[in-house]
Amino acid sequence: MQGDFSLGELAVRFGLGLSGEPDLRISRVATLSNAEPGAISFLANPRYRKQMQSTRATAVLLGPEHVADCPVAALIDPNPYLAYARIATLLHPATEFAAGIHPSAVVSGSARIAASAGVSALAVIEDGVQIGERVLVGPGCIVQKGAQVGADSVLTARVNLYPGVWIGQRCILHAGAVVGADGFGFAPHAGTWVKVPQVGSVRIGDDVEIGANTTIDRGAIDDTVVEHGVKLDNQIQVGHNVIIGAHTAVAGCVGISGSTTIGQRCMIGGGVGIAGHLTIADDVVVTGCSLVSASIKQAGSYSSGMPAVETRLWRRMVAHLRRLDVKER
Amino acid sequence: MQGDFSLGELAVRFGLGLSGEPDLRISRVATLSNAEPGAISFLANPRYRKQMQSTRATAVLLGPEHVADCPVAALIDPNPYLAYARIATLLHPATEFAAGIHPSAVVSGSARIAASAGVSALAVIEDGVQIGERVLVGPGCIVQKGAQVGADSVLTARVNLYPGVWIGQRCILHAGAVVGADGFGFAPHAGTWVKVPQVGSVRIGDDVEIGANTTIDRGAIDDTVVEHGVKLDNQIQVGHNVIIGAHTAVAGCVGISGSTTIGQRCMIGGGVGIAGHLTIADDVVVTGCSLVSASIKQAGSYSSGMPAVETRLWRRMVAHLRRLDVKER
Amino acid sequence: MQGDFSLGELAVRFGLGLSGEPDLRISRVATLSNAEPGAISFLANPRYRKQMQSTRATAVLLGPEHVADCPVAALIDPNPYLAYARIATLLHPATEFAAGIHPSAVVSGSARIAASAGVSALAVIEDGVQIGERVLVGPGCIVQKGAQVGADSVLTARVNLYPGVWIGQRCILHAGAVVGADGFGFAPHAGTWVKVPQVGSVRIGDDVEIGANTTIDRGAIDDTVVEHGVKLDNQIQVGHNVIIGAHTAVAGCVGISGSTTIGQRCMIGGGVGIAGHLTIADDVVVTGCSLVSASIKQAGSYSSGMPAVETRLWRRMVAHLRRLDVKER
Numbered sequence: 001m002q003g004d005f006s007l008g009e010l011a012v013r014f015g016l017g018l019s020g021e022p023d024l025r026i027s028r029v030a031t032l033s034n035a036e037p038g039a040i041s042f043l044a045n046p047r048y049r050k051q052m053q054s055t056r057a058t059a060v061l062l063g064p065e066h067v068a069d070c071p072v073a074a075l076i077d078p079n080p081y082l083a084y085a086r087i088a089t090l091l092h093p094a095t096e097f098a099a100g101i102h103p104s105a106v107v108s109g110s111a112r113i114a115a116s117a118g119v120s121a122l123a124v125i126e127d128g129v130q131i132g133e134r135v136l137v138g139p140g141c142i143v144q145k146g147a148q149v150g151a152d153s154v155l156t157a158r159v160n161l162y163p164g165v166w167i168g169q170r171c172i173l174h175a176g177a178v179v180g181a182d183g184f185g186f187a188p189h190a191g192t193w194v195k196v197p198q199v200g201s202v203r204i205g206d207d208v209e210i211g212a213n214t215t216i217d218r219g220a221i222d223d224t225v226v227e228h229g230v231k232l233d234n235q236i237q238v239g240h241n242v243i244i245g246a247h248t249a250v251a252g253c254v255g256i257s258g259s260t261t262i263g264q265r266c267m268i269g270g271g272v273g274i275a276g277h278l279t280i281a282d283d284v285v286v287t288g289c290s291l292v293s294a295s296i297k298q299a300g301s302y303s304s305g306m307p308a309v310e311t312r313l314w315r316r317m318v319a320h321l322r323r324l325d326v327k328e329r
Numbered sequence: 330m331q332g333d334f335s336l337g338e339l340a341v342r343f344g345l346g347l348s349g350e351p352d353l354r355i356s357r358v359a360t361l362s363n364a365e366p367g368a369i370s371f372l373a374n375p376r377y378r379k380q381m382q383s384t385r386a387t388a389v390l391l392g393p394e395h396v397a398d399c400p401v402a403a404l405i406d407p408n409p410y411l412a413y414a415r416i417a418t419l420l421h422p423a424t425e426f427a428a429g430i431h432p433s434a435v436v437s438g439s440a441r442i443a444a445s446a447g448v449s450a451l452a453v454i455e456d457g458v459q460i461g462e463r464v465l466v467g468p469g470c471i472v473q474k475g476a477q478v479g480a481d482s483v484l485t486a487r488v489n490l491y492p493g494v495w496i497g498q499r500c501i502l503h504a505g506a507v508v509g510a511d512g513f514g515f516a517p518h519a520g521t522w523v524k525v526p527q528v529g530s531v532r533i534g535d536d537v538e539i540g541a542n543t544t545i546d547r548g549a550i551d552d553t554v555v556e557h558g559v560k561l562d563n564q565i566q567v568g569h570n571v572i573i574g575a576h577t578a579v580a581g582c583v584g585i586s587g588s589t590t591i592g593q594r595c596m597i598g599g600g601v602g603i604a605g606h607l608t609i610a611d612d613v614v615v616t617g618c619s620l621v622s623a624s625i626k627q628a629g630s631y632s633s634g635m636p637a638v639e640t641r642l643w644r645r646m647v648a649h650l651r652r653l654d655v656k657e658r
Numbered sequence: 659m660q661g662d663f664s665l666g667e668l669a670v671r672f673g674l675g676l677s678g679e680p681d682l683r684i685s686r687v688a689t690l691s692n693a694e695p696g697a698i699s700f701l702a703n704p705r706y707r708k709q710m711q712s713t714r715a716t717a718v719l720l721g722p723e724h725v726a727d728c729p730v731a732a733l734i735d736p737n738p739y740l741a742y743a744r745i746a747t748l749l750h751p752a753t754e755f756a757a758g759i760h761p762s763a764v765v766s767g768s769a770r771i772a773a774s775a776g777v778s779a780l781a782v783i784e785d786g787v788q789i790g791e792r793v794l795v796g797p798g799c800i801v802q803k804g805a806q807v808g809a810d811s812v813l814t815a816r817v818n819l820y821p822g823v824w825i826g827q828r829c830i831l832h833a834g835a836v837v838g839a840d841g842f843g844f845a846p847h848a849g850t851w852v853k854v855p856q857v858g859s860v861r862i863g864d865d866v867e868i869g870a871n872t873t874i875d876r877g878a879i880d881d882t883v884v885e886h887g888v889k890l891d892n893q894i895q896v897g898h899n900v901i902i903g904a905h906t907a908v909a910g911c912v913g914i915s916g917s918t919t920i921g922q923r924c925m926i927g928g929g930v931g932i933a934g935h936l937t938i939a940d941d942v943v944v945t946g947c948s949l950v951s952a953s954i955k956q957a958g959s960y961s962s963g964m965p966a967v968e969t970r971l972w973r974r975m976v977a978h979l980r981r982l983d984v985k986e987r
Contacts, residue, residue: 029857031879082845085854092855095803095821104764106433106450106468121764121782124450124468139764139782139800140818142468142486142504145424156839157800158818160469160487160504160541163424172853174839175800175818176871181485181503181541184562184580187411191594192558192576195501195538196414199358199421209853212818212839212873213505215541215563221360229850233842234873235542235895235913237564237581237599247850251842252895253913253931255564255582255599257617265849270895270913271931271949273582273600273618273634288915289931289949290637291600291618301640305931306647308948311959313654318964320653324978325971435762435779435797453779453797471797471815471833474753489798489816489833489870492753510814510832510870513891513909516740520923521887521905524830524867525743526750528687542834544870544892550689566893566910566928584893584911584928586946602911602929602947602963619966620929620947630969635976642983649982 003027003091007059010040011075014086017064020073024058029088032057040091043070044081061087094154097136105137114151132169147180150206162218168206168228176213179204183217183224183240183258196220198240205229211236211252220258227264245282269305332356332420336388339369340404343415346393349402353387358417361386369420372399373410390416423483426465434466443480461498476509479535491547497535497557505542508533512546512553512569512587525549527569534558540565540581549587556593574611598634661685661749665717668698669733672744675722678731682716687746690715698749701728702739719745752812755794763795772809790827805838808864820876826864826886834871837862841875841882841898841916854878856898863887869894869910878916885922903940927963 005013008022030039032048035057042061043052052060052070059073061080077083101107101119111129119125120139129143132151137143140158147161150169155161159173162180167173180202186193200219205227210216211234218224219241226238227246237255238244244256245264254268257276262268266280269288274280279295286292289305296302308314334342337351359368361377364386371390372381381389381399388402390409406412430436430448440458448454449468458472461480466472469487476490479498484490488502491509496502509531515522529548534556539545540563547553548570555567556575565579568587573579577595585591586605595609598617603609608624615621618634625631637643663671666680688697690706693715700719701710710718710728717731719738735741759765759777769787777783778797787801790809795801798816805819808827813819817831820838825831838860844851858877863885868874869892876882877899884896885904895913896902902914903922912926915934920926924938927946932938937953944950947963954960966972 029879034880079845079847081854082847082852085843085845085852088855088857089853092857094855102764106431122451122780126468139784139802140469140798140816144468144486156820157802158469158487158798158816162485162504172840175820175836176505176542176834176873178504178541178563181563182501182538184540184560185414186560186578187408187414189408189411192536193560193578194411194414195418196410197417197421197423199417207850209840211842212836212875213542213564213834213871215505217541217563221358222363231842231844231851233895234836234839234875235564235871235893237562239581249844249851251915252897253582253911257580257599270915270933275599275617285640286637287640288933288951291634293617293634293636296637302637303640303643304635304637305949305951306635306962306964307951308944308954308960308962309651311943311945311961314961316654317650321650321975321979322967324653324982325974435760451780455797469798473797473815487798487816491814491833505834505871507833507870507892510892511830511867513869513889514743515889515907516737516743518737518740521865522889522907523740523743524747525739526746526752528746528750542871542893544834546870546892550687551692564893566891568910582911586909586928604928604946614969615966616969620963622946622963622965625966631966632969632972633964633966635964638980645983646979650979653982 003093005090007073007075010087010090013090014075014077014083016061016083017067017076018074019067019070019076020059024073026058026087026091028091029084030057032060040075040087042080042084044084099134120157126163138175144180162202165202165204165218167204168208170206171204171208171210173210174212174214174234177210178215179210180218181215183220185220185240185258200224200241202226205246208232214238216242217258233270239276251288271305332422334419336402336404339416339419342419343404343406343412345390345412346396346405347403348396348399348405349388353402355387355416355420357420358413359386361389369404369416371409371413373413428463449486455492467504473509491531494531494533494547496533497537499535500533500537500539502539503541503543503563506539507544508539509547510544512549514549514569514587529553529570531555534575537561543567545571546587562599568605580617600634661751663748665731665733668745668748671748672733672735672741674719674741675725675734676732677725677728677734678717682731684716684745684749686749687742688715690718698733698745700738700742702742757792778815784821796833802838820860823860823862823876825862826866828864829862829866829868831868832870832872832892835868836873837868838876839873841878843878843898843916858882858899860884863904866890872896874900875916891928897934909946929963 004027011018032051032055041057097118105123107125108127113131114133117135124142128146130148138157145163153171160178165180182198185196214236216238217240225243229247231249233252239258241259243261248266250268251270260278263282271289274292283299285301287303333356340347361380361384370386426447431450434452436454437456442460443462446464453471457475459477467486474492482500489507494509511527514525543565545567546569554572558576560578562581566584570588572590574593579597580599589607592611600618603621612628614630616632662685669676690709690713699715755776763781765783766785771789772791775793782800786804788806796815803821807825811829818836823838840856843854872894874896875898883901887905889907891910897916899917901919906924908926909928918936921940929947932950941957943959945961
C-alpha cells in the first residue's frame, strides 16, 4: 500500500540535505523509540534527543544542528517537522475510494454529483445538493437541501450538513461534525423565549479541517464564515455569525460565541471561551483555558488559565483573594 | 417561498407603530448593513445605530426613541427584537415536509406514528415508539424502544433518543443530540469501578430546544427532567437526575453534573461548569466560564470567569496570588 | 422483565447482613423518597438520612451504623453503594438482543462477525472488520475498515469507529462516540498549515466505558491508548497519543491534549483541561474546571477551579489581583 523510496529520492524530491547512504530504503514513518529498520523518524523537539541515540530507524529527519548527534542516516532541513509532514504524506497516502454511489445511499434525483465523487453506504443526499469532483461523502453522512461541497473535499463519516451550507475545496470534515444547525437566538418575552428564525447560512473556505463532533451554527441573518485554511479541532462550538480568519487554528473544546470575529493566523488554545460580539486581531495567541471577554486589538499572547496546584494550597489562594477585598474596603 | 407583506399589514398584525408609507412591500429580513430594498431590518442594540444611517432596507424595526434617526420607514415597538422574531417567523417559515414514512426508514410494526408525521430517509423507529401529530423525524434519527415524541416536535437529523425517553410538544432537537444515554455512575471497588445500572429515564417538556451534539443523560433511578420552555445551546452535557427549571436558557459548552437542580428563568453563560448535588435558585444569571461549586440561594448574577490579559502580565498575577500565601503564613 | 427476589436470597447471594423479614419480595430499585412497596433503596450519603425516615421502600441497603435508624427492613454492608450496584444489575439486567444481522445493515463480505453478535438496523460494517462473540452493534453504527471489537462489547447506537481501531472486551460505547478520527497535527509553513498524516491507531482495553459524543483521536505515529477499566463520561476530547492508565475515571467535558500520559486510578473532574506532553502520576485527583498545565509527579488532589461569587464581588477580586501587580513594580 505504502510507497517505498530511497533516501536519495526523498532528499531530491523535497530539497533536503542528506547525511549517509542514499540507497537506503524507506517505507514508513515511526517514532524514534519505536522505529524498526525501513522507517524514517524525526527530531523536532530537542527533548527527544536522547531517544535518538538508541533509535533503530533507518534515518532521522532533523535540523542541521543535530546531525553530529545522529547515530544513523539523516535528512536535514531547518524545519524538520514540515519535511516530516510531506514525507509522511508521500509514504502514507489517503486511502483511495471508488467513485460512484453506493446502492444503499439515498440520493435525490435533483442532486448534482460529480462522476468522480464517491457516495458511501447509507449516506443521504437531498434535493438540489451539489457534490464536486473527487469528493468523498462517507458512510452515514447527511447532506441536506441545496448544500454544496467543493472538489476534493472529504466528509469522513456521519457528517451533517444542514440545508444550504457551502463547503470549499480540499476540506476534511470528521465524524459527527454538524455544520449549519440553528444559532442560539431567542427574544425574551414575559419570562419565556421566542425563537428567532436563523435564516443565514454557513460558508466554509478551502483547505479547512473540521474535527469530530465540532458544531458550526448557521447565521441569524447573514452567514457564519470560516475562511481558507482554518483548522478546527474536535468538540468546538462556533456560534452564529462568527467569522474565523484565514489560517487560524483552534484547539479542542473551544467555544466561540455569536457575532465574534477572529483574525487571521490566530492560535486559540484548548478549552478557551470567547464571548460574543468581540473582535480579535490577526496573529493573536490565546493560551489554553483562557476566557476572552473583551476585544483584542493587538497581536500577541493572552492568557487567563489558572494552573492547578495542590488543592489545600489552592483553597488558601482563593481565600486570600477574597480577603483582599475585605481589607481594602 | 417566503411571504410578501405590506408594512401596513405587518403593523396591524403585530400591533406595531408605523412611520412611513404603509404600502411598501417587505419580503425578507436583513441586517442593517447588508439589506437590499424589500428587506426589513432591526435596531435592538444602539451600537449599530450608525449602520442604520446608510441602510438600504425598506424599513427598520426599532424602539420609539430611534424613530427620529431612521432614514427609511420604521415599524415601532418598545421590544423591537421580539417584534423582529415574529416578523422573521412570518417571512421565513419552517420548510414544510411531506407526511409519511420514507421507504428507506426502518420502522417497527409496533410503533405508533401519527398520519401527519414525517419519518425521513434512513431513520430508525424501534418497537413501541410513539410519534405525535405533525412530528418530523429527520434523516438518520434513531428513536429507540418505547420513546415518545409529542406533537409538532422536530428531530432535525441524526438525533438519538434512547429507550423510553419522553419528548414534549413543539420541541426542536438538533443534529447529534443524544437524549437518554447512561449517566456516569460507578461504585468504587478495590481500585476498579463497578457499573451502576441507570434505570431512570429523561423527560423533556414542551417548547424545549436542544442544540447540536448536546447530551442529556438518563436518570440513575428517578428521571432527568428538562421543564417547559428550556433552551439548550450546542455541546452541553446534562448529567443524570439534573432538573432544569422552566424557561431557563443555557449557552454552549456548559456542563451540569449529576443531581443538580437549576431554577426557572435562569441564564447560564457559555462554558460554565456546575458541580453535582447543588440547588440553584430561580432567576440566577451565571456569566460565561464560571464554576458553580456551591448552591446558589438568591436570585442575582454570579461569576468567576477570569478575563484574559497579556500572557506576561497574567504570569505575574498568578505569581502574586501564590506569594500572598507565603506572606501570610 | 425484571427478576423478583426475596431479601434472604439477596443477602445470601451478595454476602450482606439482614435486618428484618427474609421472605419480603424485592423486584426493583427506587430512591428513598420515591420508593413504593417491592422496591429496595439505598443510603450511601448521610445527607439523605432524613428521607429514609419516611421511605415506603420494602428494604434499604445501608452501612451498619445506620441500621438502628432504619424504619423498614435493611440489607447491611460497609459499602452499600457497591452492594446497590450489584443488586440493581441483578434486578435490571441489560436488554437482550437477537443475534444476527438486520437486513438493512450494510456488511462487507470480508468482515468476520461472530454468530452470537447482533448487527442492528442501518449499521455499516466495512471490509476486514472483526466483531467478537455477543457483541451488539447498535443502529446507525459505522465500523470502518479493519476495526475490531472484542467479545461482549456494546456499541449502543450511532457510534463511529474509524479504520483499524481496536476495542477490547465488555466495553460500552454510547451514541455519538467517535474513536479514531485524525489527531490535530499540522506543521506551520509560511503562515499556513500543512497536514501531518495521522498514521497511528487507537487501542481501547477491556471494561472501558465511553460516553455519548466523546471523541478519541488516533495517534500521529504510535497509537492512542485507553487501558483496562477506564471510564470516560460524555463530551470528552482525548488527543492523539494520549495514554490513560487503567481504572482512571474522567468526568464530562474534559479535554486532554496530545501526547499526555495519565496514570492509573486517577479521577479527573468535569470540565478539566489538561495540556499536552505532560505526565500525571497514578492516584491523582483533579477537581472540576481546573487547568493542568504542568506534569504532576505525586499522588494527591490538585485544583484551580475558581468558585463563582456575586458578580460585583468578583469584579472587585479581579481588580485587586491586577492591582497587586501595579503595587509590586
